Amino acid sequence: MLFFRGNKIDTASLKETLISSTKNNKVSLLLNFPNNPTGYSPTLEEANLISSVIKEVAEMGIKVCVITDDAYFGLFYEDDIYKESIFSLLADIHENVLAVKVDGATKEDYSWGLRVGFITFAGKGLEKRHTDALEQKLMGAVRSSFSSSSKLSQALVIKALKSDTYDSEKAEFEKIMKDRYLKVKEILEKRTNGLKLQEYPFNSGYFMNFKTPSGFNEQLRVELLKHGVGTISLGDTSFRIAYSSVDKEDLEDLFQIIFTCSDNLQ
Template sequence: MNSIALQLNKSLEGTQAGSLLSEMGKRFFFPRGIIAQAAEASKKATKYNATAGMAFNNNQPLILSSIKNSITGLEAKDYITYAPTPGDRELRELWLEKIKIKNPSIKEIHTSLPIIVPGLTSGISNCADLFLNPGDNIVIPDLHWGNYDLILKTRKEINIHTFKFFRDGRINIQSLKETLISSAKNGKVSLLLNFPNNPTGYSPTKSEAESIAQAIKDVALMDIKILVMADDAYFGLFYEDEIYKESIFSLIANLHNNVLAVKIDGATKEDYAWGLRVGFITFAGKGLTKEHTDALEQKLMGSVRSSFSSSPKLSQNLVKKALLSLDYSRDKAEFESLMKARYLKVKEILEKRTNGKRLKELPFNSGYFMTFETTPGYNERLREELLEVGVGTIALGDTSFRIAYSSVDKSNLEDLFSIIFSVSDNLQ
């Protein structure tokens, strides 16, 4: 094993993070090779810099005129050259500052500096590199984003164990706890939670969030090491007062010495920047010091360097520019108001409906979606019939039927649901 990797492992000895590392995670390190040497040169090579594989003329990067003419407001060096492996330092610091503003409970809790990845998919995959071996167990809700299966089961060969997400219209804490205990293997287990949940559009109340944290703590007290990944893709889109307004990460970050918390978030949905592919990974855990989180960052940088190398510099600078803009808060408030108005309209439609009764709505209070529960196989038949009348929806598994009301103007929602209910009633 590489000597740098061995040193990082030694730094993490005795911590929950060190105990949770996968075999690949133990091997990971950030090499002091071309990237590290080029970074050094960028600070000290004031005369000539002949390190990185880029082409310059008169100290300016070469750039095709067709690209240059398409991008205004940024200098070529701010988007055409390589970004650092962990991402733009200023953006990482700015994102952490925003995390702590939005999650005041962790204001005084030590966390790592976020590492930038190209979206939430990459974030989950890179975390799996660090902490999950093929054959390990991970717990997720039975109602979950379909890409979890592809990332974890198909790509990483990890065993997925699901807990029943709802019971009597609330999160099924008992099922969560029992599944965590039964899925523990070799003294450890992993958990992936997503709020607002995709596909249901449900976020926990304050009471539910606290109960989730207590269930995790109860399992940790059984001397089981737990990796908790918070997929916060839709964070902030909360439409009801009773919702816990912080990330579940806030309640896990300092919960117990056997728990490692990982926040995976990004500008993708949170800042309406879907195609820019800017995500972040942040670590925290009770007892973890800066030395420990620095070691985790170095290992994660090894995963980044060996997979996608670095995230696009253009995307990072566009997001940074947005976060620093005087219009940012105003725009966010306007869009959140727009989304809430659509949510309330859907609630109104569902409350007064007289048809479409074969579709049972699941609880929703946040995010982009709402989901109906159907009889097995009926969801796909309904989806296909709706396509024939020009309406696109999503069938998930055998019984989930998802509507992204986020993508339909409020003025058209009445018509959308009228068509869905009518087609459903006429489907034999």
């Protein structure tokens, strides 16, 4: 499946992939917005198109399990982004669609070390016997993987949510993240070097992602380590930068190091 066609999410490719990936009349789909690694969230129009595609597939008699990974939910930097979880469009869309919302405090509330998450199920026509079965299956998966979660982390998150300053503190961090995002946009708009790196669309989250020539991303990652810069190469042509963890005043230097190293590599 192609994620983008031009600067938009490729919903035609999404539909084709869902149909071609169906086995035993069932298919699973993971929607990760804001997306890691691209740092992209759908616009209102794109969110509605994605929802329509899933409904069309369900109307063909295919049972669709849609998992919405909302780990970075709320980190929106542009006005045209769909500001709700796409789970809200899928929760009651068709009897053949099971929507599973996965989110948590780890990224949304800037508590990176706590690893506290939540899972919500929804579906048109679900009855108590269905939700009881889902709950039992989920409990079994939890017990067989990491046994039990940290009570300390949960207690800290609950205390933070009840704090009178929760909203104001979160707004402060949201502004810091948006300022860093806007600075990266400014750097990319005026750059004159590092042109082997072509940015994918990004409008949210913690990251931005470059498309590179085949194999070039790993060469660049290794070279940047010599300059004290840590990045992530994914697959053969994807190069991710977590600008969220860099102070705004240091972003110009960071990207100049990346662009210079890129130009110096053959």
